Structure formats: structure tokens, C-alpha cells
Amino acid sequence: MHVVDALSERAAWFRLLTPELQERVRRDTLITAYEAGAIVERKGERATAWIGVLSGLLKVSVGNSEGKIASMTGVPAGGWIGEGSLLKNEERKYDVVALRDCQVARLPAHSFNDLLDQSIAFNRYLLHQLNERVAQFIGKAEYNSLSTPDARVARCLAELFNPLLYPGKGLRLDITQEEIGYLARVSRQRANQALRQLENEGLLLIKYGGVQVLDLDGLKRYGDEYAA
16 A cells, blocks of 8 residues: 555544645655564553554553553554653553554654644644543443443444544444454453344444444443443
8 A cells, every 4th residue: 555545544634734744754654564463562662653553453452560451452444553652752551463464654753743843733633632542541441340241342342433533434344253352351252242232232233354333322332321
């Protein structure tokens, strides 16, 4: 995929830039292919670039002091992550791994900082992204404590369709039941049961190799009665 085409399709912020800044981003962006299971970024390494998913699906996992995974987030195509580490010029606090074959874009830190200095539109976009990211993690802390696997699967799917973090996705996502189970931290078999239940309730349709969302708000609210 050509860099400009990839960024135009998978980077909503790119379309907000002036032609001069777009050209600079095009020149500086590096695109790398990763096979499923490959490590894209390691916890503890210095952040040197903003990370974008052009195709595939990444997982971002955060461990606790005991070395266990405390939370996990999926990042589908169109998602950009790692701005917090760049803004604070610090080490990554999480691992980023390809959950399936991926194409990943890297915008170097110096280019990222140039956009901050020269584009009001980019700053506004990034502010909205940061606010939404905070809301996402607060919501994740809530649904991780939900007692039902059905609710965890529903909220996990809703998270992957966030229009501010992953714009232009539409309401279909290519994702396997094994991947859903991994992100929702349930077995593949239990993920299958949850998807069937959500389909029976009219919230989604199970498609070959993915899901079609029918009621995104319903998925976002699913399980609220258990959290009350």
C-alpha cells in the first residue's frame, strides 16, 4: 500500500494537515509488516514513534507489579497509539503485539512534535483522542469487574468500534472468536456462547471471519445491571 493512500485511508488526522505537513509526514513515516505473534513495541523501551495500525489487529497489554496482565486492549485498523509516551518523552508502559498479520506505521517523534508545533487542527484532534483514551480506560476498569462473560465480550466489541479512536471503521470488523476471547479474557468456546447470546438479543450478527454490529449503544450498555 502506498504511504499516502494508507495514511489517507487509515489516519483521520492526516487529512487535517496542510499539503506541506502531509508531505513531511509521508516522507518520514515508516511502514512495517508484522506476522501474528510478533512484538511491535516492548514495555520499558523508549518511545520513539507514534504507532498506527494500517491493517490487522494489535493488542496492548499492561502488567501489574506481580507480572500478571492487568488489562488488555485491542487496536484495529485506523487506530493510533502511544501519544502519551511521546508527549512525556518516557518509556513504554505496555507491550504491543500483533494479534494477527499487521501493517504498522511509525511516525517518528520529531515529526510528531513538528505537528504539535505547527498544526492547530492536529492538536485539537490529539486532545479529543487523549480524552477518549482516558474514558476508554475508565470504562475498561468498570467492565473488567463485570461478573458475566457476555458483558465482557459485549464491552470488548464496543471498544473496538469507538468512532473517535478508530474513525471510519463502519460497523463490521474482521475478527475471530479466538481473538475476541483473548481480548475479553474468556475462552474461545465461551466467546462463541456470548456472541450467540448477543446475536439472539439483536445486538450483532455473526459473520464468517467477523461480526456486524447492529446496536453499538446496546453493546456499550450491556451488563450495566450487573455493575449497578
